[in-house]
Amino acid sequence: MRLRRKRRVYRCLLKSRELSIVRDRTKTIQPDDILLVSTVRNEKIRLPYFLRYYRKLGINHFLFIDNDSDDGTPEYLSAQPDVSLWTTSHSYKRATFGVDWVNYLLRRYAHGHWVLTVDPDEFFVYPFCDTRPIRALTDWLDNTGVRSFGAMLIDVYPKGPLTEEPYREGQDPLEIASWFDSGNYTITRNPIYGNLWIQGGPRCRVFFGDNPGKAPALNKIPLVRWNRRYTYVSSTHALLPRGLNLVYDDNGGEKSSGVLLHAKLIDTFPAKAKEELTRAQHYGASAEYKAYARHLTDAPTFWCEWSEKYINWRQLEILGLMSKGNWA
Amino acid sequence: MSTLGFVMLVHTALDRAEQVARHWTAAGCPVVIHVDRKVPRSVYEAFVRSCSNDPKILFSERHVCNWGGWGIVAATQSAAHMLLQRFPDVRHVYLASGACLPLRPVPELIDYLAARPRTDFIESATTKDVTWPVGGLDHERFTLRFPFSWRKQRKLFDAYVRFQRRIGTERKIPDGLVPHMGSQWWCLTRRTLSAILEDPNRPIYDRYFRRVWIPDESYFQTLARRYSTDIESRSLTLSKFDFQGKPHIFYDDHLHLLRRSDCFVARKIWRDADRLYQTFLNDQAATLKPAEPNPSKIDRVFTKAVERRTRGRDGLYMQSRFPRHGCENRLTSGPYSVFQGFSEMFEDFEPWLAKVTGMRVHGHLFAPDRVAFAGGVAVMNGGLTNHVGLRDYNPTAFLSNLIWNTRGERQCFQYGPGDNQDINWFLARDINAQISVVTGAWAVPLFRSGRSFSEIRSEAARLQRIETEQLEILRSTWTKARVRIWTMAEFVEAPMEPIRTVIDEILPTNSPPLSQAPRPVDLSGFGKFLQNLKNQGMHPYLMGDYPVEDHNEPAPRPILKPYLVH
Structure with a gap:
């Protein structure tokens, strides 16, 4: 495991050469700032709301990696006062699906900070997020000696066909995609890294019925008090050293956890799926996108009569998708 | 001059501590603040300067305070000593921390204590009757030695405990003492407190407690039993602990719960809980009738949290509850x-x-x-x-x-x-x-x-x-x-x-x-x-x-x- 971790560190240092800095505001990062790291590609339409959402939660500084966007993403981001931006036109896949780049930024800038690593379509929800800023959470985690915080992906989707209601820049995507699956997730423990492997939800229900093993992993550990010795292993699903993956209790109790509302399934999705299919830069030879593209031609709706409409984190906690643990 | 004085132990969020201290002095109560020696000198001096225009705020000799160590007791001793000496009118001494927040107007607390002039409010129970949350050490806290830090040198700590168990170490408890434990936050009368501080045997007791584990939960609790004539075994400070013995923290959304609790002081308050500080430190309307503290509603919330953390919901398998074989309690949620x-x-x-x-x-x-x-x-x-x-x-x-x-x-x-x-x-x-x-x-x-x-x-x-x-x-x-x-x-x-x-x-x-x-x-x-x-x-x-x-x-x-x- 140590060797695996060293290898990841080595790779991230190697791959750091592919990153070139566009806008460096890292000097303004204060010692106890909470950071956010994200890799984007042609996501300009999503960014205004994304930034608004996370600024409101209390993120102090954003570190973005732009992977060869041509829709004005870099221009938009470098104009933001709390954003540092790197760019690369190298292969996402060969940077272990962006993990190497992210690991490098984390190692270099996030040492000693709480840092949230999310995609631009993921919205972090944690217990009491409507009344307490993210610093309340990180202070509490510090206080209880916890270094990492789990938040599984919950896919949200609209009621009608995906393309029915177009997404406007700056809009809250949950206004369109406000439905989710509440109780069809399956979990197994990954014996290698000790993390849980969670699958299920609407994408699995609609796309992967015949091949559930290939359904996307939904477990994520996006919030970590970073140390330069840490590395993400595959996306934010697992970390090394392995102790960081123990965000669950195996004794019958509940640790506290959050959710990443995954607003991927909106009208921008079919175009994205097609593009990603031709680029073939995603995990498992883009098997996920292949399955999507196949189904998307027959315009699926994800909604079913047992879909739940998203209200707030308390609803998710009652449904058993996240937990307050002993944070009260 | 008020008959109530505060001893305040502070190590972080100094601005909040100052806010609360000034709130107390405004009601006429003197405050002696102990600042942890680990706080850098420059920060400390700035803090002292900013409080210097208030003659009722004094600073006591600084000690290094580590969790579960003797420093906290030493700090309390010197601050309490100073308070008793410099403010002869004080009849009750209230021990508070920098993360404490008064929930009711200070005059109500003064009246409450004035009506009970001989009562010592200190939670104090014998080791036989309570199981304390951390470490599984109850009576052994008093019979083993604990030279290593539980937080920083856990392996050495555990190994030394095992070693002592094996060779059968049994420290002698000084004559006349019956070990008691309880919440660190108390309110003692001048009579009891000075009896403790001026006891001719104090060097013996101090030497003994120096190697007891978590003496801040047992030193005063044990000695108060020796001198007090009227112990009310409860803390006036509302303070809840989770299953690992760490204090629960209060946030803005606890406002209504805190208000309805009728407790005098609560800890621990999150330093950025602006609304709580804003609400409780500005002059509030006095409650109409003098109510007894009633923390049961809050108790319920936090007891539930502990239960959720330790037992969880039966039949739920999710990202932060995935019981291993045999630990599920019940495998499903219903019959x-x-x-x-x-x-x-x-x-x-x-x-x-x-x-x-x-x-x-x-x-x-x-x-x-x-x-x-x-x-x-x-x-x-x-x-x-x-x-x-x-x-x-x-x-x-x-x-x-x-x-x-x-x-x-x-x-x-x-x-x-x-x-x-x-x-x-x-x-x-x-x-x-x-x-x-x-x-x-x-x-x-x-x-x-x-x-x-x-x-x-x-x-x-x-x-x-x-x-x-x-x-x-x-x-x-x-x-x-x-x-x-x-x-x-x-x-x-x-x-x-x-x-x-x-x-x-x-x-x-x-x-x-x-x-x-x-x-x-x-x-x-x-x-x-x-x-x-x-x-x-x-x-x-x-x-x-x-x-x-x-x-x-x-x-x-x-x-x-x-x-x-x-």
């Missing part, structure tokens, strides 16, 4: 019933059961070719689909999800040796499962299928093998489910008896008796069918001693007419 062989023995068992019990009755949920949800629906609660591939990908998760998603409504489903067998151990280990089996009933559909006999023979052999293995599991010593097993021969003798037992258990106690029986399948010729199997060299034993000839027709006959159960 459910599994019927094996019943829908084979009756023409209309499922609709009949649904009608009689009013519960959700599924067909064979684990059949190889389909998921027979009740009513033939494609999707169930929670977005659970009838897709066989998804079910078989993780059958136990399918079952636990189904039960979790339908909390509050009992589920019944049919099962049998033809179905996916991967849930057998799960079913058997689950105390919520009520499993009723008629063994050998799988032969009835074969008997009625009209398939070629060689096919039937090999299928019968397969099903019998599977059911035998299943029965072994259901009869194992690890089985916690309520299992009832009848052979088919027993069942046919008097079919309504078993059904009534099972259903009585499901239905609420005072429900009306069953007025209708399900319609049995026609079994004439079944005995011959079994004999044929035997003649072919396959031995069907799971049906029990089923008669070859149908000559005792009357046996299955009674169930042909509507059956009335009284």
Whole structure:
């Protein structure tokens, strides 16, 4: 495991050469700032709301990696006062699906900070997020000696066909995609890294019925008090050293956890799926996108009569998708 | 000058500490602040400067305070000593921290204490009567030595404790002391406190407590028992602890809970809880009648949190609760019933059961070719689909999800040796499962299928093998489910008896008796069918001693007419 971790560190240092800095505001990062790291590609339409959402939660500084966007993403981001931006036109896949780049930024800038690593379509929800800023959470985690915080992906989707209601820049995507699956997730423990492997939800229900093993992993550990010795292993699903993956209790109790509302399934999705299919830069030879593209031609709706409409984190906690643990 | 003085232990969030200290001095109460020696000198000096215009705020000699160490007691001693010396009017000393926040106007607290001039408010219980949360050390706190930090040198700490246990270390507790423990936050009278501080034996006690573990929870608690004439064993500070012994923190959204608690002081307050500081530090309307502190509502919230963290919700498998084998408490979230062989023995068992019990009755949920949800629906609660591939990908998760998603409504489903067998151990280990089996009933559909006999023979052999293995599991010593097993021969003798037992258990106690029986399948010729199997060299034993000839027709006959159960 140590060797695996060293290898990841080595790779991230190697791959750091592919990153070139566009806008460096890292000097303004204060010692106890909470950071956010994200890799984007042609996501300009999503960014205004994304930034608004996370600024409101209390993120102090954003570190973005732009992977060869041509829709004005870099221009938009470098104009933001709390954003540092790197760019690369190298292969996402060969940077272990962006993990190497992210690991490098984390190692270099996030040492000693709480840092949230999310995609631009993921919205972090944690217990009491409507009344307490993210610093309340990180202070509490510090206080209880916890270094990492789990938040599984919950896919949200609209009621009608995906393309029915177009997404406007700056809009809250949950206004369109406000439905989710509440109780069809399956979990197994990954014996290698000790993390849980969670699958299920609407994408699995609609796309992967015949091949559930290939359904996307939904477990994520996006919030970590970073140390330069840490590395993400595959996306934010697992970390090394392995102790960081123990965000669950195996004794019958509940640790506290959050959710990443995954607003991927909106009208921008079919175009994205097609593009990603031709680029073939995603995990498992883009098997996920292949399955999507196949189904998307027959315009699926994800909604079913047992879909739940998203209200707030308390609803998710009652449904058993996240937990307050002993944070009260 | 007020009769109440505060000792305040501070190590962080100095600005908040100053705010609270000034709130107290504004009400006339002197405050002596102890700042942890670990706070850098420059920060400390800036803090002292910013408080310097308030003559009622003093600073005591600084000590290094580590959690569970002697420093906190030493700090309290010197600050309390200073307070008693410099403010001779003080009758009660209140020990507080920098994260404390007064919830009620200070004059109310002063009046409350003035009405109880000889009472010491200090939580103090003997080690025999309480179990303290951390480390599993109770009495040993007082009889072992603890030179190592529990937080920073955990391995050394544990190893040294083990070592001392092995060689049988037993420190002598100084004469006259009976170890007591309790909350660190107390309010003592001048009489008791000065008796403790000026005791001629104090060097002996101090030397002893220096090596006791977490002396801040036992030093004053033990010594107060020695000198006080009137101990009220509770803390005036509302302070809740989680299961690891760490204090719970209060946030803005606790405002109403805190207000209704009628406690005088609460800790620990999050430093950025602006609304709490804003609300409670600005002059509040005094409560109309002097209320006793009543933290029970808050207690409930935090007790629930501890329970959730340690026991969790039964039958929930999720990202932060994934119990390992044997630690699930209950494997599912509520009771459910599994019927094996019943829908084979009756023409209309499922609709009949649904009608009689009013519960959700599924067909064979684990059949190889389909998921027979009740009513033939494609999707169930929670977005659970009838897709066989998804079910078989993780059958136990399918079952636990189904039960979790339908909390509050009992589920019944049919099962049998033809179905996916991967849930057998799960079913058997689950105390919520009520499993009723008629063994050998799988032969009835074969008997009625009209398939070629060689096919039937090999299928019968397969099903019998599977059911035998299943029965072994259901009869194992690890089985916690309520299992009832009848052979088919027993069942046919008097079919309504078993059904009534099972259903009585499901239905609420005072429900009306069953007025209708399900319609049995026609079994004439079944005995011959079994004999044929035997003649072919396959031995069907799971049906029990089923008669070859149908000559005792009357046996299955009674169930042909509507059956009335009284």
